[in-house]
Amino acid sequence: MTMNITSHGEKIATINPTTSGDAPDFELTDLKGNKIKLSKLExxxxxxxxxxxNTRVCSLQTKHFNLEAAKHSEIDFLSISxxxxxxxxxxxxxxxxxxxxLADDGTFGQAYGLVLNDGPLKGRLARSVFVVKEGQIVYSEILAELSDEPNYEKALEATK
Structure with a gap:
């Protein structure tokens, strides 16, 4: 599924994201130096x-999920850029x-098809949310417009 990514209405990149099926496994390091491997999370x-x-919408998105993470110990929340x-x-x-x-070293973005291939944000990741259960992507939202926030409620609902 190829899709265009825009920033404030202007096309800046085309991506081909993984949106369903088997979740590509990845291992990235968190801010404390711990290795976090998707397939090890239960x-x-x-x-x-x-x-x-360091941008407004990314900040809003991360703060929103940080608040949800504090309320939902039954979910593993990972934020990746x-x-x-x-x-x-x-x-x-x-x-x-x-x-x-988690700081993506390139492996996550490549595996999920989220690396912006063009424009002023070339090499950055497309704004998106995934829910993975038992190794399967059960929910994905890839935002075509980078300045939009994700649907927080739908993502949380998909974890149930």
Missing amino acids: KPVLISVFPDI NNTADEQKNWCAAEGVDMTI
């Missing part, structure tokens, strides 16, 4: 993906966010 996993933590771990740590410290945030 609870439903909600993966929040965003292009740049390809900001550096230092950029992520600085943002979390400034915003008081303590959820699991």
Whole structure:
């Protein structure tokens, strides 16, 4: 499924995301230096993906899921961007966010087909949300417009 990604209405990239079926496994390092491997997580996993933590909508998305993570111990929440771990740590410290945030080394974005291939955000990840249960993608939302926020309620509902 090829789709166009826009930023404020202007096409900036085309991607071919994985949206259903087997969830590609990945292992990334969190901000504490722990390796987090998708296939080792036993609870439903909600993966929040965003292009740049230092932008308004990415910040809103991450703060929203951080609040939900505090209320839902039955779900593993992962936030992923390809900001550096230092950029992520600085943002979390400034915003008081303590959820699991992973710095993509390129393997996640490639496996899920989310790397923007063009435009001013070339190399960044498309804004998206996935829910994975027992190794299967049971919900995905790839936002065609980067400045839109995801449907938080639908994503949380899919974890049940």
